[in-house]
Amino acid sequence: MIARQAVYPLTFALVLAACGGAGDPTKGAKADAKDTKVDAKTDPTDTKRNDSTSLDKAVQALDLSGPVPPEATTVFFTVDGALIPIGCYDSAKKKLSGGKDCLALVKAGDDVYLRSNSVEKLDKVGAPKSSMCQPGEDKPTSLGIPSVDSGETFDYAVFPKSMGKLVNRADPETYSEKGRVASEDEKKALSELIKPDAELQINQSVTFDVDGDTKPDKLFSVYVVNPKDSEKLSYSGVLLQRGSEPGKWVPLLESRNDTETYTVRAFIDLDGDKSQEVWVNAVLTDGGGGDRILQLKPGGGAEPLAKWSCGI
Known part of the structure; x- marks a missing residue:
């Protein structure tokens, strides 16, 4: 958030x-x-995941299987009362974009990976919704999700869920x-x-x-x-x-x-x-x-x- x-x-x-x-x-x-705790140390000589850390063991408890780019279409969200798309890749068009152009790449019911400093989870995308910083917008450019709707807070989310293992904080x-x-x-x-x-x-x-x-x-x-x-x-x-x-x-x-x-x-x-x-x-x-x-x-x-x- x-x-x-x-x-x-x-x-x-x-x-x-x-x-x-x-x-x-x-x-x-x-x-x-x-x-x-970080997903990966910002060490330029080692960008692979360290399976010995408690964080990575926790990540392995979630099912993050699935395709990744360039085969997979991807969307990166920040979270502020809703999922705000700030970057995406359309695998069909081979194109990077951001903002509202990303909304068509995700549909209701798709799995996303959400992460905060100490919590990570999988949840399913809901209907379009205004974020906390979009009050009064007639056409929301963000997406609802049950865990955030219920009051949970996260820093970011990624679609598909398999992208959760590729974020280097x-x-x-x-x-x-x-x-x-x-x-x-x-x-x-x-x-x-x-x-x-x-x-x-x-x-x-x-x-x-x-x-x-x-x-x-x-x-x-x-x-x-x-x-x-x-x-x-x-x-x-x-x-x-x-x-x-x-x-x-x-x-x-x-x-x-x-x-x-x-x-x-x-x-x-x-x-x-x-x-x-x-x-x-x-x-x-x-x-x-x-x-x-x-x-x-x-x-x-x-x-x-x-x-x-x-x-x-």
Whole structure:
């Protein structure tokens, strides 16, 4: 579920961030490092599941059998009172998309895999329904599901259920005080690219093989507090350094306004091409938030599959 945060001034919110507080805008709207276990460590040299962990043993208790892309059509949902489709792959058309274009790929009664920090389950898709951030919509672009209708909360869901074993969630430590660090060389390279007007702040640091070439890639979420107005940002973005091009940083996502920070939540190969799509969460200092999936472009950068969820 997309958490709604209290409204804090940006300077206070960033102080909370350093302390790991509940109102931390750099932690994403849905993460909780205290009770989170991850599907897969974001270790670029080992993206296979570890069958020795208690989490994977729990996953094996569920029936996650079935086809996966490129043979299977897939849909990835975030959850906020309903299933919000933010990315999908149509195996018949061999095409990635997002948003309302994904609704036709799932029908009532289909099995989906749902996951929160500590709970995972299978459930069946229901009728179209407005999400919590879609009040008053005449034509809902989300889907109901019994477990969520009854009050259960989840971070995400995937169709078909077999995709549940392919979601690689970012370790919460990557956006903790301990994990949000960069070397002086990395800060220098990022600063030369961004040209910040104040000190560059590291929001998150993730290492993962996103392009499937077995070389470790690195992603940084960064922001810069506006030196003329400490309640706002002068820059916010997510940047990628591919393992095959050390020292070269490419922006995947950059700020649309002056109050938005980003967190990389997970990686998932929606179309089976061995390159991971990137699930990014945005949080606004006014308490709003939304999600988006980015498709990496071969020449550099990324292309969003759809608009931000929840209309941000």
